[in-house]
Amino acid sequence: MADTAYIAGIYEHPTRNAEGISTAELHADVAFGALADAGLGLSDVDGFFCGAEAPGVGGFSMAEYLGLTRLRHMDTTETGGSSYMVHLSHAAQAIAAGKCDVALITLADRPVAGKAGPRLAGVDFSLIPERHFQPPVPPFPMLGYAMVARRHMHDFGTTSEQLAWVKVAASHHAQHNPQARLRKVLTVEDVLASPMVADPLHRDDCCVLTDGGGALVVVRAEIARQLKRPPVRIRGTGEAMQHAAGGRADLTRSAGVRSGAIAFAEAGLTPEDIRYASIYDSFTITVIVELEDLGFCAKGQGGRFVADGNLIAGVGRLPVNTDGGGLCNNHPGNKGGMTKILEAVRQCRGEAHPAVQVPRHDLVLAHGTGGSLAGQHMAATVILEAM
Amino acid sequence: MSGHDTQPREAALLAEYQAAAEAGILLLRACQSCGEAHVYPRPHCPLCGHRGTEWRKASGAATLYSYTTSPMLPPATHYAMVTLAEGPTMPTIIVQSDFEALEIGQPMTLRFTKGPKGAPVPAFVAPASLRAEAYAARVIAEADAVPPGEAPALAQVAVIGGGTMGQGLVSACLIAGLSAVLVDRAHEALERARSVIAANVAQAIDKGKARPAAAACLDALVCTTDMAAISRADVVIEAVYEAMALKQEVMAQADRFARPGAVLGTNTSTLDIDAIARATTRPGAVVGLHFFSPAHIMKLLEIVRGTATEPATLAAARALGDRLRKTSVTVGNAFGFVGNRLMIAREHHAAQLLLAGALPQEVDAFQTGFGLPMGTFTLQDMAGGIELAYRQRQDTGRTDWLIDRLFKAGRTGLKSGKGYYRYEPGSRKPIPDPEVEALIREWSAAEGVTRRPIPPAEMHDRLILPMLNEGFKLLEEGIADRPEDVDTVWLRGYGWPAWRGGPMYYAQQKGLGAILDRLTALQAQEGEAFRPAALLQSMVAEGRALFAPSPDAA
Numbered sequence: 037m038a039d040t041a042y043i044a045g046i047y048e049h050p051t052r053n054a055e056g057i058s059t060a061e062l063h064a065d066v067a068f069g070a071l072a073d074a075g076l077g078l079s080d081v082d083g084f085f086c087g088a089e090a091p092g093v094g095g096f097s098m099a100e101y102l103g104l105t106r107l108r109h110m111d112t113t114e115t116g117g118s119s120y121m122v123h124l125s126h127a128a129q130a131i132a133a134g135k136c137d138v139a140l141i142t143l144a145d146r147p148v149a150g151k152a153g154p155r156l157a158g159v160d161f162s163l164i165p166e167r168h169f170q171p172p173v174p175p176f177p178m179l180g181y182a183m184v185a186r187r188h189m190h191d192f193g194t195t196s197e198q199l200a201w202v203k204v205a206a207s208h209h210a211q212h213n214p215q216a217r218l219r220k221v222l223t224v225e226d227v228l229a230s231p232m233v234a235d236p237l238h239r240d241d242c243c244v245l246t247d248g249g250g251a252l253v254v255v256r257a258e259i260a261r262q263l264k265r266p267p268v269r270i271r272g273t274g275e276a277m278q279h280a281a282g283g284r285a286d287l288t289r290s291a292g293v294r295s296g297a298i299a300f301a302e303a304g305l306t307p308e309d310i311r312y313a314s315i316y317d318s319f320t321i322t323v324i325v326e327l328e329d330l331g332f333c334a335k336g337q338g339g340r341f342v343a344d345g346n347l348i349a350g351v352g353r354l355p356v357n358t359d360g361g362g363l364c365n366n367h368p369g370n371k372g373g374m375t376k377i378l379e380a381v382r383q384c385r386g387e388a389h390p391a392v393q394v395p396r397h398d399l400v401l402a403h404g405t406g407g408s409l410a411g412q413h414m415a416a417t418v419i420l421e422a423m
Numbered sequence: 424m425s426g427h428d429t430q431p432r433e434a435a436l437l438a439e440y441q442a443a444a445e446a447g448i449l450l451l452r453a454c455q456s457c458g459e460a461h462v463y464p465r466p467h468c469p470l471c472g473h474r475g476t477e478w479r480k481a482s483g484a485a486t487l488y489s490y491t492t493s494p495m496l497p498p499a500t501h502y503a504m505v506t507l508a509e510g511p512t513m514p515t516i517i518v519q520s521d522f523e524a525l526e527i528g529q530p531m532t533l534r535f536t537k538g539p540k541g542a543p544v545p546a547f548v549a550p551a552s553l554r555a556e557a558y559a560a561r562v563i564a565e566a567d568a569v570p571p572g573e574a575p576a577l578a579q580v581a582v583i584g585g586g587t588m589g590q591g592l593v594s595a596c597l598i599a600g601l602s603a604v605l606v607d608r609a610h611e612a613l614e615r616a617r618s619v620i621a622a623n624v625a626q627a628i629d630k631g632k633a634r635p636a637a638a639a640c641l642d643a644l645v646c647t648t649d650m651a652a653i654s655r656a657d658v659v660i661e662a663v664y665e666a667m668a669l670k671q672e673v674m675a676q677a678d679r680f681a682r683p684g685a686v687l688g689t690n691t692s693t694l695d696i697d698a699i700a701r702a703t704t705r706p707g708a709v710v711g712l713h714f715f716s717p718a719h720i721m722k723l724l725e726i727v728r729g730t731a732t733e734p735a736t737l738a739a740a741r742a743l744g745d746r747l748r749k750t751s752v753t754v755g756n757a758f759g760f761v762g763n764r765l766m767i768a769r770e771h772h773a774a775q776l777l778l779a780g781a782l783p784q785e786v787d788a789f790q791t792g793f794g795l796p797m798g799t800f801t802l803q804d805m806a807g808g809i810e811l812a813y814r815q816r817q818d819t820g821r822t823d824w825l826i827d828r829l830f831k832a833g834r835t836g837l838k839s840g841k842g843y844y845r846y847e848p849g850s851r852k853p854i855p856d857p858e859v860e861a862l863i864r865e866w867s868a869a870e871g872v873t874r875r876p877i878p879p880a881e882m883h884d885r886l887i888l889p890m891l892n893e894g895f896k897l898l899e900e901g902i903a904d905r906p907e908d909v910d911t912v913w914l915r916g917y918g919w920p921a922w923r924g925g926p927m928y929y930a931q932q933k934g935l936g937a938i939l940d941r942l943t944a945l946q947a948q949e950g951e952a953f954r955p956a957a958l959l960q961s962m963v964a965e966g967r968a969l970f971a972p973s974p975d976a977a
Contacts (some may be wrong), residue, residue, distance in 0.1 A: 043970075050969075052890065106770060165430065165433050165463075166463045168433065168437050168440075169440070169462065169463040169464070170463075171502065171514055171515050171516045171544060171545075171546075172497075172516070172538040172539050172544055173496055173500075173502050173516060174495055174496070176493070176495050178493070178495075179491055179493060179495070179502045180491070182491035182502075183488075183489040183490065183491050183503070183504055184489070184528070186490060186491060187488065187489040187527065190489070190527040190528075231876070232493075232494075232878075233492050233493060233494070233495070234492070234493035234495070234502075235492045235522075236491075237491075254622075280458070280463075280512075281469065281470070282462070282463045282468075282469040282470045282511055283461055283506075283507075283510070283512045283513055284470070284510075284511065284512070285512065287488070287504070288491060342893035343600045352793045390442070394729025410504075411514075
């Protein structure tokens with residue numbers, strides 16, 4: 037991607053339980069937070085991006101609520117948790133095409149306070165055409181991921197201990213994050229001792245359920261150069277969608293195979309160039325499959341790759357999710373893509389917690405899987421560069 | 424929001440798909456150009472893009488692609504993906520299959536099951552379940568096969584005791600076209616019994632389940648306080664309260680009035696048949712007739728052979744069972760006979776699980792997940808088990824920490840609106856009750872037990888294995904003649920899931936050595952209640968099988 041789009045401002049909402057705060061207010065909190073970080077104001081924003089959890093039709097209500105009066109570009113693409121990698125890519129494309137200069141991307145929801153549980157807001161599941169032909173099971177995402185995990189175990193010999201290492205790494209990072217939902221350092225034994233929620237996934241193989249959100253401000257290069265924060269360039273992006281394909285899907289391979297290849301090609305890089313990666317961690321198995329699909333290791337080697345602390349900053353070869361990730365820190369609105377990008381930007385700026393900051397942080401990656409790894413999902417990869 | 428449920432193309436395809444499902448057929452959609460089949464029917468081919476598809480019947484053969492189980496799924500249901508023989512992989516559920524024994528890649532067979540709204544949904548079962556079901560069907564058919572030779576003639580049955588069991592027994596006789604006499608000490612009891620019996624018989628006639636003579640037999644029903652009325656009965660069955668002295672007294676009276684050659688049956692569920700027989704002048708004519716309540720519905724009859732019971736008495740008892748369309752199993756005389764021996768073992772250990780850290784709803788959820796129709800504590804509440812256990816213990820001086828307190832708190836079960844659970848007025852749905860939970864915690868504290876979560880595997884071992892162990896003891900003691908008899912009793916009387924074959928069949932499937940090892944380990948940890956049966960030990964030592972040849976050799 038040409039030298040056109042930069043992340044100029046970021047913000048992660050500190051709350052994990054939004055009792056007493058409305059969804060619209062949360063959107064405002066994160067919007068103002070990210071604009072302040074960038075040193076910009078509402079009147080600078082001419083592009084707006086949000087997902088289906090935003091109250092109102094598309095972005096209409098939030099644009100009015102926030103007071104965005106100069107919008108000339110809006111994109112409300114909803115791909116579940118990867119929406120924000122997609123929004124980031126689309127914002128960069130819109131800026132490159134001259135359709136906007138300052139793009140604001142917000143995510144905010146309150147499934148904990150609102151007692152909505154682990155499902156996507158703003159989606160009418162009664163309308164999907166395949167629903168009558170699906171088995172009568174409750175729509176808990178972990179059921180599909182458990183099937184991915186079991187198949188992965190069968191095909192590649194992946195073990196529950198290896199899955200647990202992903203959580204252990206997240207917990208090591210979360211101890212340094214005062215806002216993390218779970219801060220206790222865990223061992224593999226701790227994870228395996230947690231109750232089985234969907235065999236072979238234990239409770240500790242699952243991400244946290246949190247309220248809150250986050251925002252990004254993406255700007256044109258000329259604007260970025262005038263701002264005070266360390267500029268983070270969007271160097272490459274890729275998106276790919278996968279579904280059951282008439283019943284021919286392979287559960288152990290995600291659309292990340294394609295989204296990663298597209299992003300690396302655009303960036304002119306390979307996985308060996310990446311010093312830090314935010315990897316979508318709705319479940320521990322998600323990380324293992326994605327690391328393989330992105331090319332950080334060969335297919336089937338993900339379990340071995342994550343074991344023995346290889347994802348822990350200061351210990352392993354590839355520090356992953358140094359904020360504690362969705363597994364320990366935050367998974368606001370059941371959409372972990374935003375927080376993945378936020379930590380990648382912190383790392384890229386050199387502003388992660390000193391205990392987890394990677395020493396070389398010029399090239400980082402954030403990858404998301406929205407939807408279900410076991411069915412319809414959108415993978416989206418972004419590669420960021422410190423300038 | 425009109426239109427959401429009436430998308431015309433989906434509705435049309437769905438109607439045909441569901442009609443086929445009602446007939447047990449899973450429809451796929453196949454492309455008229457590339458020929459490939461897809462699941463979730465569409466009018467175009469999602470694989471090649473051709474706009475023309477047609478229905479194709481799935482053979483029902485598949486292999487297991489992946490699977491999971493979760494406390495969030497309905498009991499005994501596993502979520503899975505299977506690859507159909509026709510090509511596509513589809514999300515589905517696995518029912519009536521042993522989760523522990525599943526393996527990716529193994530064959531699976533289509534079996535429609537009822538969805539939450541009653542409509543059939545495609546599900547899959549493991550081949551092992553089909554073999555177990557074939558075994559269960561075979562042993563029940565063998566038990567039901569009418570013995571060769573001429574059956575003793577039966578015309579009239581007399582029942583003593585007009586309670587729930589007596590009412591059910593009389594109803595069963597009338598429905599089967601036998602004339603009946605009901606004797607009770609109280610006129611009110613007789614009146615109440617007559618109206619219940621009339622309703623039972625009317626219902627059976629309505630459902631077409633009664634013999635033609637049923638209506639006439641109901642009209643001729645004699646309900647009386649006069650014991651002399653039993654004098655023409657071919658079989659006399661006492662169904663009075665479960666207490667030895669009372670049973671002996673009633674049987675002594677029956678002995679006085681029954682005609683020579685009549686069978687004197689006792690419907691005790693636990694008491695010693697020989698002791699009851701000794702109250703009569705003709706112990707050879709006394710037999711245990713252990714029916715299950717409601718007796719006009721439940722399918723099992725345990726015929727309990729006393730020391731003195733004569734072959735002619737057993738033959739008459741069997742003829743009665745056949746006439747009443749029960750599955751009869753002849754068993755030996757020991758506390759609890761066959762069925763309740765296993766049940767009592769389970770209930771004992773279920774209570775011990777509460778002490779160790781489990782809650783009633785968790786123990787019950789494990790049992791329904793295993794495939795049993797109802798968990799221990801739901802069943803106890805329904806059957807008034809707390810009161811029964813309390814009262815039966817009073818003349819022994821023994822105490823039971825939890826049951827005594829439940830009883831004294833008026834928690835006698837469903838009837839009083841609270842037992843191990845609480846119940847909303849008019850509802851039979853058990854609701855976990857914090858009061859009971861507090862009481863159980865208090866019990867653990869009083870016993871010095873540190874409560875801990877009990878994982879499902881441990882529940883299995885501590886609830887199910889003692890039942891199997893009890894089965895081995897019954898065989899060893901000669902109370903059950905054959906493992907098939909134990910299985911038949913639990914299949915027909917206690918709702919053991921046919922897809923698990925029966926308790927003894929299950930033991931054979933799990934491996935006698937493995938069961939012995941687990942019981943031995945539990946004996947070391949938890950005490951003598953888990954001591955493995957001598958027969959189990961010797962069978963493992965000698966490498967013998969329970970069934971010869973193996974029941975699924977076919």
